[in-house]
Amino acid sequence: MLRFVGQVSVSDVERQLRTRPGFTTDPDPGLIDLSDALGFDVVALLLLLSAMSERGANGLPTRFRLPSDQPARHILRSWRFPRAASIAAGMPFRMLVDQADLAYFGEDLPPLRVRGEAKGPRASVLAHLVERRHFGLSAYRIDDERSLTHMMAGEAARWRGYAMLQLLEKSLHGYVSDIARVVVQELAANVVQHPESSVAVVASQLDLVARAAPDLPPALTIAVWDNGASITQTLRARLRERGTVRILPPQRVDTFAVEAHGWAPSWSTYASDWSPGPDASDPELLLASLFPGVSRKSPPPSPDVSAAERSVDAGYGLFALYKTAVDAFHGTVELRSGQALLRLSRPTESDPYRARVALDEELPSFAGDIVIVRLPIRDA
Incomplete structure (x- = not known):
């Protein structure tokens, strides 16, 4: 059992899973x-959906016990967690909860109010968007290329509304x-790179003030999880096939200062x-997945390719993502693949990128990948 109290953060989930490393394989x-x-x-x-999906891949059921706190239940509904869990598990949400929690189904709830939210015009616009369910979890079944196109178009449209743009303009x-144009597009396009994906969930959250957990500063968070073959699995399989994952040299070389945890890097910096x-x-493969020209795809027939072709076919997606999220928005990019975790930041434009790369063998291997962008909120 994984049991959570108060604010459920990423570190809480990791801590629970470390104390129960057999959770995803326990019959x-x-x-x-x-x-x-x-x-x-x-x-x-x-992370919880990924752990549930990993159990499901092992033929093991998972059940949720819903919050006894009514506003917390309302957050899960407003964020469309029941639908995401249902799609990830391939069964109705009613079959995923304790029998006693069925009493909560269909209950009347007041308008959602976020605890401890900021005051002022930005908070008012945020409340407007929260009530209209602009944030939370959007789950997609990945059946064919059309479903991926639908996901990418729908997610991009979510961030082009007038109220959303006005709020982000004042916040980021x-x-x-x-x-x-870049962050959401590249996050969604990243799913295309993972073979065997059948489910993808795009997640978003905007906090104008710090929440209870110390690792959750005010930020816009946008992330995507899919249940396909992971980044490290995909690149390693390609390495076995042809001995390299480099299909083009980068047009510009960036430097990454590596802070390693749980593994021994070959160098302190990587170009x-x-x-x-x-x-x-695996940590090195995860780091290399950021590099332009590194891809599981075959090399282009000619080295004379356009910038658009490079972006689509030559491993430039995560490059465009970190250039925008880290350099332009002063944020971070995180990759979670198997038991390898990477967090990319940059103190200043003149510094090398700082990559905190960990191999956490106490964590169970999660299904698929999670790519996370967190963009800090600037002062009003």
């Missing part, structure tokens, strides 16, 4: 107990049109023209 019924939860980080919910660094070999570790 006993898996219970995720949210009965004492009061609030949620949206990425923590993605950078050009807010790039949220839909983006570095090409991992067959003996590269």
